[in-house]
Amino acid sequence: MIISRTPLRMSFVGGGSDISSFYRRYGGAVLSTAIDKYVYVSINRKFDGGIRLAYSKTEEVNSLDQVEHRLVKATFEMLDLKGGVEITTTADIPSRGTGLGSSSSFTVGLIQAASAYQGRYMSAQEMSERSCEVEIERCGEPIGKQDQYAAAYGGFNLIEFNTDDTVKVSPVIMPAETKQRMQDGVITFYTGVTRSASHILKEQTAVSGSSAAKQDALRRMVELAYVARDEMANGNVTSFGEILHENWMLKRSLTADISNTAIDGWYDAAINAGALGGKLLGAGAGGFMMFYADPERHQAIARAVGLRQVDFKFEPMGSRILFYNPN
Template sequence: MIIVRAPFRVSFAGGGSDIASFYEKNGGCVLSTTIDKYIYLSVHPSFNANETILRYKKSEVVQEISEIGHDIVRACLQKKNIKNIEIHSDADIPAGTGLGSSSTFTTALLTALNSYKGQKTDKEQLAQEACEIEIEDLGNPIGKQDQYAASYGNLNFYRFQKDGSVSVEAVKMSSADKEKMANNLLMFYIGGVHDAPQILSEQSKNIQEVSKEKNLIRMCELAEKLKVELESGNIDALGEILHENWLLKRTLARGISNPRIDEYYQLALEAGALGGKLLGAGGAGFLLLYATQDSKEKIRKALKLPEIKFSYDTEGTKVIYEEK
């Protein structure tokens, strides 16, 4: 048996610029971190040599890989030419809530399958392979940031070049500054699940409009500015940058925000939050806020929403158990 752990991510600025329709023209960049909330995935040979078995929120038992309903699993097994295997997955947080779950699942599964075949995969290869599966093979209208975040782990600045290549830079902060940043972040569950591909597909079309393209260019500038501010020790700048980034992002597609999300965000600001954003493509999931210590309790009382406590993940996707 092989067990793999892959982290979810929290994106702070620049999200949406990792979509090909934008970065091929303008280049893109995102600043994000992975957090200590994970997908766990195990693989082992199937007891019945003629069956491939999947256990996730559904169960599947098939004789042929082409019969698998889960598109990511089907694509990964076909690419790796593996069958007659049993795959189980579980997660700390539900899918469709804005933390990059589909790409996190993909990196976990690819890592497990590579290990199953006795192969080691470095972080860059893993991220590239996950992008190939999701974007090229399956044709999902999504970006590249989630695959890279899950693969590399940690607090990083990602630059998406016009030729499709990606550079990864660690955000250089002192331990004290990283701790302050983590302590000043709040994450609340608004509820629901979103349709990320649908929202991102609309966003990809919309950025052909000059005004929306300019907004996304500004979001890239904010990601670059945030890197400079964090590395300079100006941690509270995160609040202002999150706020401006969110105001810009919500203009990119209809499904990104809604009156309920807007109401919660306004309540948070009135209670003392310095800024925030809805995580992921939009429409549902988690509201991320930045606030000083003296405002955190006021915000909790104002929102009355379930809070998810989290810290940084520094390892990315990794094998945590392998039976010899």
């Protein structure tokens, strides 16, 4: 049996610039961190040569062409893994629609575990590239590239998406005190709403490729990713909330489906209670909301928002093998 553990991620600034219709023209950049919530994937040899999958549902089939789970099927095809295996997956957070990159974390973790099962090592760079191949190229998901790299590499990074389709992951170098103050200042809530990001991302892809105003908004969000990186390097934590706020206002302008009356209400309540800035995590319309504020204001913010608070910490490690027994 082999077990992989892959972190989820929290994206702060620049989300949306990792979509190919935008970054291939202008380049993109995202500031994000892995968090201490994980997707676990186990793979074990199956005696009868078939395939058994256990996720939100159970599949037991005789051959790969009978598998319904698109990401598993595409990963097996890519790795030329025919069958004779049992895959089980569990997650610390609901597996879809929460804005924490869970689908990509699952795909990275599956590739990590399956390649180890085949007796080969795969670097964070290769896991990221292979995960993008599975999700975007083979399965046709209308998503960007940030989640795969955040899950594979871990840590607090500036992830840059170049016009030639290359991706560069650079750890954000900052004083230890600054990182701790950032972590202490983040407060996160679960909206209770899960949603598919596909239709939002499809619309965002369309407008980012055609609308000058939307392109300008995304280009400013990319600038803000670099500004935030530099401010953190200089130990200027207070400006982080202001950057988050500007980034959220820009993101809301991209499509009407990113926010709604309820989300706007929660956001305004948090700002009025002392938050310096915040955002909805992921593509929009549901999932988790995060805010940045002085920790002394957190209790007041929680009362004002009235949602379930969930504590996250930054995770320095990316996808890794927790248990390895290939026999």
